[in-house]
Amino acid sequence: MKAILCEKHGPPSDLVLKDMPSPKPKDDQVIVTVKACSVNFPDTLIIQGKYQFKPDLPFSPGSDISGIVKEVGEKVKNVKVGDEVFGFVRYGGFAEEVAVHKSQVFPKLPNMSFPMSASFMLAYGTSYHALKDRAQLKEGETLVVLGASGGVGLAAVELAKNMGARVIAAASTDDKLNLCKEYGADAIINYSKEDLKNRIKELTDGKGADVIYDPIGDKYTEPALRATAWKGRYLIVGFAAGEIPKIPMNLPLLKGCQIVGVFWGSFSLKNPSASLQNSMELMQMFSQKKINPYIQKLYPLEDAPKALEDMMNRKVKGKVIVTMA
Secondary structure: OEEEEEOOOOOHHHOEEEEOOOOOOOOOEEEEEEEEEEOOHHHHHHOOOOOOOOOOOOEOOOOEEEEEEEEEOOOOOOOOOOOEEEEEOOOOOOEOEEEEEHHHEEEOOOOOOHHHHHOOHHHHHHHHHHHHHHOOOOOOOEEEEOOOOOHHHHHHHHHHHHOOOEEEEEEOOHHHHHHHHHOOOOEEEEOOOOOHHHHHHHHOOOOOEEEEEEOOOHHHHHHHHHOEEEEEEEEEOOOOOOOOOOOOOHHHHHHOOEEEEOOHHHHHHHOHHHHHHHHHHHHHHHHOOOOOOOEEEEEEHHHHHHHHHHHHOOOOOOEEEEEOO
16 A cells, blocks of 8 residues: 655655555454545644654554545444445554544445545544533633634534534634635634734623634734633644743633643543544534535645645645545
């Protein structure tokens, strides 16, 4: 099989396309012939050795996959050879075949294309876990989404509207914000032109946001936290803008608010039954046409480094997908 390999930590341009031996399943694993794998921001960190975990070199990046079951281990009962599936791996998805734990692979809906199903699990899984489980977002509350045009951000906008919230989308360009409005945002903030804290306060009549969803960090976190309402919930999802921010701890004290970590990957592994329930609810929403992932572009496997460069350079709206021949 062919795979994109990270043989040394560095930029996407250091990645190479090579022939590799096909994986063999353990008792609790499924071998999937990969048809599509989405590109996520953590992929850009893991190849640089900057992510929470560091796979042994060489490895293939890529986590959100879809494809066809090629082989199953002896303990696998939930899928069978020939099934069309989607699933999640920590890494290894930018390859023609990958081994997936049985708890992290699910039958694909018939009306879902392979690219669509590959765009689904991490972005919508993260955002639904964040809003439902971690923030316990309630109907009528106001949610601010930073980095709202990205994969997890746009999913958060769409899901929050389905949950009955008022959504304020914040992003860096008018073009990105226009997409957020198409996905249901009630109000927008261009934080490259506007003062983030003041605009949140203005748009909430001085109250502040009940929940803030933050996948970008850096210089945006503190002003957004200062615009959190009394007893608000601030969701720490990631640091796509660069620096991990240092938070003045008097702010949650004064506001009686919570700073809540969101790590969907660990949640799905530590609590697979709850993660499965969330996935089933998301599948139902898709079937009812309440949610619809936005795919900006498809890249062939050999162009996966270019897809990662576009992600790093913040050129991506919604999702971009690597496809296999």
